[in-house]
Amino acid sequence: MTYTPATKDQLLAIRVNAGIQELAQSEKFAAAEPDMVEAIVEGVGQFAAGEFAPLNRIGDLEGAKLENGVVRLPDGFADAYEHYVEQGWNAIASPSEFGGQGLPFTLACNVLENLGTANMAFNLLPMLSVGAIEALEHHGSEELQQKYLPDLVSGKWSGTMNLTEPQAGSDVGALRTTAKPIIDGENAGKYLIKGQKIYITWGEHELAENIIHLVLARIPDAPEGSRGISLFIVPKYHVELDGSLGPRNDLRCVSLEHKLGINASPTCVMSYGDNDECIGELVGAENRGLAAMFTMMNNARINVGNQGVQIGERATQQALDYAKERVQSARAGSPDKAAVAIVEHPDVRRMLLRMKALTEGARALLYYTAGQVDRGVLGDGLSKARGEVLTPLIKAWGTDIGIEVASIGIQVHGGMGFVEETGAAQHWRDSRIAPIYEGTNGIQAADLVTRKLGLNDGEALIGLIEDIARECTDEPALFVLAGDCAAVARWMRQDASLDDRLAGSVPFCTMLAVATAGWQLLRQLGAVQKGEAPALAKSKAATVRFFLDRVVPEAAGLKASATAGGAALYKIETDALLT
Structure with missing residues (x-):
């Protein structure tokens, strides 16, 4: 289960899809010069391979453990996180006034x-810390920013996002956690949190010195x-006026969830105010918390889509290594009856190319989305709106891709893929959470066909489709798919009921x-073809061709499902459905 950074393909996506050189022409991102970009991509790749990758398997096997209220991680995690902070990787895109490097979100x-x-x-x-920084940067008062951002930016402290409650699920409005204003004393103006x-x-x-819960x-x-x-x-620990840490706040981890995957990530049940002494500070205005949290969530949704790329890349690398080493059966139709590596068999070759094509396609979409977000930060309103349209696409389709690629990776391994010792199953187990958290993929698709469909009077989404069609006239399948996306969008805006749109939201999200x-x-x-990334010339031609010839026509086949309407979903009464 070795890991080799996909540096060449990442740099290609950063240059071509994100347009990093154009971003570097702005005063804000002027530091993102080619040498700097290459140094970051190569440097973090080497760090990840050397420090994080060796802990992947042990983290899966040993997991996080709760002992007497303290979460313990396997040996090596503390040192790796300390080195991550020391090398400044947490601060790449954070604001320079709080110790960040102020580089593009793309990096x-x-x-x-x-x-x-x-x-x-x-x-x-x-x-999660990146998301907490984003929320405080946009919605926190100057006092809160000065108090919390420097150590969050450095990574000395970590951040979390606390939305979900047992009775609420995705319906955040049903939460019961309370915040009672403190009127008198040294904590006047703050709140007692309970829930x-x-x-x-x-x-x-215990890896960070403090945990800042939002x-x-x-x-x-x-x-x-x-x-x-x-x-x-x-905060886990109160922060004194001089920035030092005070006593522990009245909060605790009650238990750790026993999960399908991501075992080294402690997923906690948190209790606040058991002794009625949990103190919190208001971010933004009262009753405006969801708007502030959505700043954090939108950032997180792109980063969760990124996880689809991550798990796809790791599963693909392992499948390629296995297919190269595993020798079994002669090549069909060959006069030579000697057994060959399974990479030579047509169906295995199909699976491997599909894994590569899907992963590279998701990476291209990821960095295109990131580039649009960066342009929005620079004040480009059209790019900002396009980034909002793209966010549910990369979150939903990107994470679906992660699952599919990880599943194919198990298939490439055959029976050995179903055996935990090979590690192929871990990728699938880890991938399965990504379509669920930060808003399920169904919620992402619903967002696409409601708010995003009408964004800027529909121009944000339609403009994207028009740009695709304009540049793809020489690729018939892709041109047809763009036309199908436009037709579905028109139907949803003009003729479909809300039920109809929601019923077709997932296939439409996949199509787009x-x-x-x-x-x-x-x-x-x-x-x-013009000379960029010559080392990728052969592989890129093959994976792009596979994507256009195989993946694109599959998506075009979803048009009928996207426009089937919602009536058929309710032809059977609920009682009959549940019988």
Whole structure:
């Protein structure tokens, strides 16, 4: 289960799909010069391979353990995290005024891609911290920023996101955690937090000196539902006026979830205010917490889509290594009856090419999305809107791809893939959470056909489809898919009911994601043909051709499902369905 950083393909995607050189022409991102970009991509790849990757298997086997209220990780995790902080990888895209490097989000995505490919469970620790930084940067007061951001940016402290409660699930508006204003004393102006949260990723651990929990709660007399939710900072240890750590706050990890995968990531049940002494500080305005949390969630959704790329890359590398070494049977139709490596058999070759094509397509979509987000930061409103359209695509399709590629990887291994010792099964187990957290993929698809479909009066989504069609006239299958996406979008906007749109949301999300990924792969191929990344010339031509000839037509076949409407889903009464 070795890991080799996909540096060449990453640099190609960063240059072609994200357009890093164009970003570097701005004053804000001027430091992202070619030498700097290469140094970051190569450096974090080497760090991930050397520090995070060796811990992947032991993390899966031993996992995180809760002992007397303290979460313990296997040997090596503390040292690896310390080195991660020392080398400054946590600060790549964070604001320079708080100790960050102020580089594009695109490069932060690359840091997470390499770390997550090496060790997906471990990488969830810095991934959640990045989101916490984003939320505080946009919604925190100057006082809160000065107090918390420097140590979050460095990685000295880590961050979490606390939304889910046992009775609420995805319905965040149903939460019961309360925040009571403190009127008198040294904590006047702060709040007493009380409640329980579940599925809190890295909610308790000893790798960072402090954990900064971002907690959704409801103040007294707040409006019902999501309109009455506020966001609070609740630190594990109180932070004194001089920045030093004070006594522990009234919060604790009650238990760790026993999960299908990502075993080295402690997924905690957190209890706040057991002794009525848990103190939190308000982020933003009262009853505006969900807006602040969505800043964190939108960042996290792109990074979760990134996890699909990560697990796809790791599973593909392992399958390629196995197919090269495993010798079995003669090549069909060959006069030579000697057994050959299974990579020579047509169906194994098909599976391997599919794994590579899907992973590279998801990576192209990831960096195209990141580049649009960066342009939005620079003030480009059209790019900002396009980034919002692309976010559910990379989160939903990217994570679906991670599962599919990991599953194919098991198939390439045959019976050995079903045996835990080979490690192929770990990739599938780890991948399965990604379509669930940070908003299920069904929620992503629903977002696409509701809010994103009408964004900028429909121009944000339609403009994307028009750009794809304009550049793909020489690729019949992709041109047809773009036309099908446009037809589905028109039907949804003009003729479909809300039920109809939601019923067709998942197939439409897949169609548009595949069309966008195919378009971005074409851009990569064109760049390679002009001399960019010559080492990828042969493999890129093969994977792009596979994607266009096999994956794109499959997506076009989803048009009928996307426009089938919702009536058929309710022809059977609920009682009959459940019988």
